[in-house]
Amino acid sequence: MTRLVRFLILSLALSLAAGAANAACYADYKAKRDDPLRLHYGVIELSDAECNDPSGAVARRIASDGWELLTIMQVFDAEGAQQRRSDAGAYYLRY
Secondary structure, three states: OOHHHHHHHHHHHHHHHHHHHHOOEEEEEEEEEOOOOEEEEEEEEEOHHHOOOOHHHHHHHHHOOOOEEEEEEEEEOHHHHHHOHHHHHHHEOOO
16 A cells, blocks of 8 residues: 555544544533524534533524523433434524
């Protein structure tokens, strides 16, 4: 195998590993906007550092669109996220 091919394979493997490490967990949450009152349910992807206490990260991300976090319902893995996909609709991994 040439050096270039080995380098490309190693680079690809490291890229895939780094991408998997970033998606440590997911959380579902409820949020609101006032005047008029609007509610939404969403699923958000969190970094490993955010998994233990996701409230601050979720609140910051959704606030960019004027949403206020009401509650974090649960933290789960990728399989749990997929199970909630249809319930979250447009707010599935939006933030």
